[in-house]
Amino acid sequence: MCQRRPEVAADPYGRCESCAKAGRRAYQFRLRLVGSALQVAAGELSPRALNKAAGPALLAGSTRPSVRPHLLGSSCELVMAGRRLETIRAAPALSSRLDQVLEALRAGARRTDASW
Numbered sequence: 001m002c003q004r005r006p007e008v009a010a011d012p013y014g015r016c017e018s019c020a021k022a023g024r025r026a027y028q029f030r031l032r033l034v035g036s037a038l039q040v041a042a043g044e045l046s047p048r049a050l051n052k053a054a055g056p057a058l059l060a061g062s063t064r065p066s067v068r069p070h071l072l073g074s075s076c077e078l079v080m081a082g083r084r085l086e087t088i089r090a091a092p093a094l095s096s097r098l099d100q101v102l103e104a105l106r107a108g109a110r111r112t113d114a115s116w
């Protein structure tokens with residue numbers, strides 16, 4: 001996830017030692033364009049789980065997404081270290097819409113549904 005090596009052999013997420021120790025996980029979301037705004041279309045967390053995991057941090061909102069080339073199409077990811085939101089990453093195709101990426105995640109985190 002941080003592309004550092006070596007991974008911890010037994011770690012289910014293929015993390016390096018410091019990521020495993022920090023409880024770092026990345027959760028990917030796929031966005032879609034609705035009118036002129038972005039909306040979450042699918043994700044590794046449900047709206048309810050997103051709200052629980054990162055709702056307050058997203059809505060407080062000082063975390064600006066950064067562009068990362070390993071993300072494809074219209075995807076973005078939240079990197080959590082335990083219960084803390086560390087970073088938001090977005091695919092290069094979204095580089096001109098980073099504010100909208102954040103808005104889409106915020107709107108998702110305000111929902112309480114079990115699925116997108």
Ligand SMILES: [Zn+2]
Pocket residue numbers: 001002003004015016017018019020
């Ligand atoms: Zn790492």
